[in-house]
Amino acid sequence: MPDLWTAFALMAIVLMVSALTSGVVERIPISFPMIFLGLGFVLGERGLGVLHVTPHDRGLEVVAILSLAFVLFLDAVRLRTDDIGGQWIVPALSIGPGTIITMGLIALLAAAVLGTSPLQSLLLGAVLASMDPVVLRDVVRDERIPRSVRQALGVEAGTNDLVVLPVVLVLATIASGKVDDAADWTSLLARMFILGPVVGAALGLLSVLLMRFARARTNISREYRALYGVGSILAAYVAGEGVGGSGFLAVFAAGAVVVALDYDVCDCFLDYGEVTSEMAMLVAFILFGAVLSTMVSTGPLLPVIVFGVLAIVVARPLAITLVLLRAQISRPARFFIAWFGPRGLSSLLFALLLVVQGVPGAEWLLAVAGTVVTISVFAHGTTAAPLAAWYGRYLATGSRLEEREGTAAGLFGRVTGEPPRISVEELADRLDDPEPPIVLDVRTRSEYVRDRAQIPGSIRVLPDLVREWAANKPRDRLVVAYCT
Numbered sequence: 001m002p003d004l005w006t007a008f009a010l011m012a013i014v015l016m017v018s019a020l021t022s023g024v025v026e027r028i029p030i031s032f033p034m035i036f037l038g039l040g041f042v043l044g045e046r047g048l049g050v051l052h053v054t055p056h057d058r059g060l061e062v063v064a065i066l067s068l069a070f071v072l073f074l075d076a077v078r079l080r081t082d083d084i085g086g087q088w089i090v091p092a093l094s095i096g097p098g099t100i101i102t103m104g105l106i107a108l109l110a111a112a113v114l115g116t117s118p119l120q121s122l123l124l125g126a127v128l129a130s131m132d133p134v135v136l137r138d139v140v141r142d143e144r145i146p147r148s149v150r151q152a153l154g155v156e157a158g159t160n161d162l163v164v165l166p167v168v169l170v171l172a173t174i175a176s177g178k179v180d181d182a183a184d185w186t187s188l189l190a191r192m193f194i195l196g197p198v199v200g201a202a203l204g205l206l207s208v209l210l211m212r213f214a215r216a217r218t219n220i221s222r223e224y225r226a227l228y229g230v231g232s233i234l235a236a237y238v239a240g241e242g243v244g245g246s247g248f249l250a251v252f253a254a255g256a257v258v259v260a261l262d263y264d265v266c267d268c269f270l271d272y273g274e275v276t277s278e279m280a281m282l283v284a285f286i287l288f289g290a291v292l293s294t295m296v297s298t299g300p301l302l303p304v305i306v307f308g309v310l311a312i313v314v315a316r317p318l319a320i321t322l323v324l325l326r327a328q329i330s331r332p333a334r335f336f337i338a339w340f341g342p343r344g345l346s347s348l349l350f351a352l353l354l355v356v357q358g359v360p361g362a363e364w365l366l367a368v369a370g371t372v373v374t375i376s377v378f379a380h381g382t383t384a385a386p387l388a389a390w391y392g393r394y395l396a397t398g399s400r401l402e403e404r405e406g407t408a409a410g411l412f413g414r415v416t417g418e419p420p421r422i423s424v425e426e427l428a429d430r431l432d433d434p435e436p437p438i439v440l441d442v443r444t445r446s447e448y449v450r451d452r453a454q455i456p457g458s459i460r461v462l463p464d465l466v467r468e469w470a471a472n473k474p475r476d477r478l479v480v481a482y483c484t
Contacts, residue, residue: 348373
């Protein structure tokens with residue numbers, strides 16, 4: 001593991017390089033995971049020999065646990081705060097089966113291409129079914145893409161770890177031979193899936209009550225409330241592991257309870273937590289790059305590359321295409337969602353869990369997962385900007401179904417209710433009132449480009465962004481939207 005000075009140097013590199021290159025990354029087809037994973041390869045033993053890291057280093061384990069805990073807590077927070085009324089549930093239930101199908105397809109590919117055993121194939125399928133939010137971040141922030149499409153990708157990234165993690169934990173337990181009979185299995189599953197989440201939820205509830213108690217008696221700044229969120233994550237992990245369950249499932253449960261009971265804590269935590277999480281994850285990318293640089297020669301490389309390409313180009317796109325058959329979207333939107341399922345840090349963290357659990361052959365599985373992640377990071381990182389630009393140009397050629405929906409739930413036809421209408425004459429009369437209605441021009445991108453003339457005084461808002469526009473607006477004025 002790197003010594004103290006090297007660790008400080010790594011943090012300095014992450015903070016300074018990410019800041020200095022942020023403007024460049026936004027303009028060219030490259031991503032931070034590409035930069036820092038590549039940097040890890042260069043600094044590793046096969047490169048400059050500055051970093052000497054193995055899969056068994058405690059420092060790597062600490063960074064990995066911290067990163068995954070932050071990812072799971074933030075997943076729980078985003079699922080509640082991104083959508084009013086919990087509308088994430090519909091796309092989660094619709095897209096969720098895609099994760100299971102992806103696992104199965106990757107497992108079949110592993111057995112066919114790599115000749116792995118059934119258990120190893122399932123482990124690779126589970127590890128590589130995880131969708132990485134870091135690599136996906138630039139896509140879900142690009143406003144050229146309709147919000148409903150971005151949200152579908154975001155919901156998938158935020159929910160599929162909940163499917164993957166339990167499968168990885170159960171398969172790792174089977175592979176490591178830690179349980180023998182039905183009684184052991186009953187005890188293990190109860191601790192992992194019941195006791196761990198219950199303890200995490202209890203920790204989340206306690207943290208909310210303590211914060212409310214303290215704030216009723218004294219002022220606590222937003223900065224310290226954000227730090228309190230970090231403490232809640234660590235406490236939930238320790239509590240979950242302390243009762244013999246999964247600390248990670250406890251963290252997600254704690255996040256779900258905290259955001260359900262006290263949005264203010266999560267609102268304070270989001271900015272600080274995302275920055276802290278970003279730093280931990282980029283440091284992890286460097287460390288994993290250094291680890292993988294020593295593992296690429298652990299076996300024949302060509303079959304692993306073929307497997308990786310098929311897993312990325314065939315497995316997930318096919319799985320998501322199947323679950324999107326009934327979605328109300330254009331073909332390019334289907335392709336866009338199907339393609340952007342990047343494998344990244346989450347897959348590496350799950351593969352490292354196998355090493356920590358003592359699964360036989362776990363280091364080779366980590367090397368395979370690392371190769372696939374490397375392919376994915378570069379393939380998805382280099383195509384994000386060009387494909388977003390292509391999709392944006394496609395939207396400019398005509399109105400598309402996905403543009404008219406502001407949420408991922410709407411893509412699946414679950415949003416019902418016809419809005420009230422107003423005639424042109426009635427609107428004209430109301431515009432002469434002392435307090436006229438707010439008029440929104442919600443024409444699609446192509447309709448607006450074709451004719452930029454607007455009703456005088458109207459506000460231009462993309463149809464898929466109306467919900468965001470209205471989020472902080474007062475509700476005491478009539479709002480009239482027009483699209484033709």
